[in-house]
Amino acid sequence: VFKEFATTMINGPYMENYLEFIALGWFLICSVGYTWYSRNRAGRRACLSNTLNLYREDWMRVMLQRGNRMSDTSVVGNLERNGAFFASSCLLILAGIITAMGYTTEAMKIFASMPLNPVPSREIWELRLLVLMVVFIYAFFKFTWSMRMYNFLAVMIGSAPLAEDVKTTPAGREAFARSAGKICDLAGDAFNLGLRSYYYALAVVAWFFHPIAFIVASTWIIYVLYRREFHSDALSHLRSGKVFQEPEQPSKAKDKT
Secondary structure, rough: OOHHHHHHHHHOOOHHOOOOOHHHHHHEEEEEHHHHHHHHHHOOOOOOHHHHHHHHHHHHHHHHOOOHHHHHHHHHHHHHHHHHHHHHHHHHHHHHHHHHHOOOOHHHHHHHOOOOOOOOHHHHHHHHHHHHHHHHHHHHHHHHHHHHHHHHHHHHHHOOOOOOOOOOHHHHHHHHHHHHHHHHHHHHHHHHHHHHHHHHHHHHHOOOOOOHHHHHHHHHHHHHHHHHHHHOOOHHHHHHOOOOOOOOOOHHHHHHH
């Protein structure tokens, strides 16, 4: 069985389209690799993700001091609606991709008329559509999960101890603020991953024109994402607008006593 499979792979149309698979492999390395890199790098240096997490925790601390929390629930509602908009957009795009699969022959003729555009096999063309579909399915799940976690956050805000509640200790308020801030951070992270999928989809669209364009677009998009996450002006202003307090170091005189 393995020998027959290997013979089919070598003598079949797959080896003729080796550049297509190289481009797809590079896209997977870029997308999965950058996701892993950004998550691990966020724990060691300043980026948009961990900086916004500090703001979210401070937001929850300030929320606990307010008597009227309508503004907080309004902000959470707006964030949730953003996720709903992109999730519904994913469904519309997926419907368009499924429709396009039924017009593969016509679409291939249109793209084949473009200059420097090699004519792929029907299997490769459908593979491109399938990859694009997977990207938007992934985005849909991320956006809907983000919506649910913002729902969780709204419930936590509704159950938060009142500002004049003397029964809640400062330690309890701090623990609540950290937990609510973490839920908000997880919701924002899921939304960010869903939004990042839209960038990846642009790279896949370039694949319909040429595998080399797919490779270049994948590399360029990762560069754009990296610059915005770790070296953007927005990050600089967010960092400068946050008062970061370093833990106090005991003096030598106090150590001796």
